[in-house]
Amino acid sequence: MAHEYLLACLAFLAVNVVRVLSSTQDMEFTFVLPAGSKECFYQKLEKNSTLEFEYQVVGQANQQANQDITFAIISPTGRREFEDKRKKHALHKLAGTMEGEYQMCFDNSFSKTKEKLLFFTLFINDSLNDDEELAKSIITNEDAENTLIGFKSRLEEMHRQIHRGRVIQLMLRTYDTRDQLRQDNNLWRVDLWSAINICVIIAVAVTQVHILQSLFPGS
Structure with missing residues (x-):
């Protein structure tokens, strides 16, 4: 009986490890939003999923001023789940999503001359309700169940921390890209002033x- 219980616990842990790693998906993207334009990204979600969306205006291709953007997350029914008015950075978490296609829209129409360099990351965690039913079906000891649930929570938290570390690294690379753009745009000015000098x-x-x-005409 003890061996069967131990095997059941190990099977539960193995299933949770695989499901936690396979049920999450993420993406990162950097793009330039032209002045006076709007850009939307579409993501299909399953029912009762968790969506985490973080964006940041890294800068303009040429300047540092006016680093803000208008942003909205729109559900498949057309409802605006989140809306930001001219912010530089924000993090949104949406739990219990409905099945369908969500829109993440960036609006720079209020700026007629300034394009924006943006970075965003999208993290999706599918519903894990089946794991709880599986735990109840193979575990009857309350303490063991709490231990396994705590382990699953720590595993999910560790996965989120790894994801956050990856996002920070990508943002640092994005800053490098912004600085490179500024150097390239300022190169012609350096060449011009060098030629003038x-x-x-x-x-x-x-x-x-x-x-x-003229002072020594005879020389």
Whole structure:
């Protein structure tokens, strides 16, 4: 009996490990939203899933000012679950979703001249209600059940922390991309001023030589 109980516990743990890892999905994306435009991304969700969406205006391709955006999450029925008015960064969590296609829309129509460089991450955790039914069917000891449920919670939390660490690394790479864009956009200015300085130095040298020759006409 003890061996059967131990095997049942191990089977439950193995099933939860596989389901936690396979029931989550995430994505990251960086894009430039032109001035005066709107861009929507679509994601199909299952019923009773959990959606975590985080976005940040990393910057403009050329400047640092006006780093804000209007954002909304729209359900399959057209209801606005979340709406942000001209924010730079936000994190939204939506639990108990309905089945269908959700919209994540970024709106930069209020800015007529400034494009925005945006980074967002999407984390989806499918419903795990079947795991609770499985736990009740193979475990009768209350303490053991609480231990297994606690283990599953810690496993899910560890997975979320790993995901957050990955998001931070991607955001740092996005900052590097923004800085590279600024360097590329400022390169022509450096070249222009260098050319102007060279021309000025040559003109000053020629002028000095001409002045010296005018002071000594017979030489």
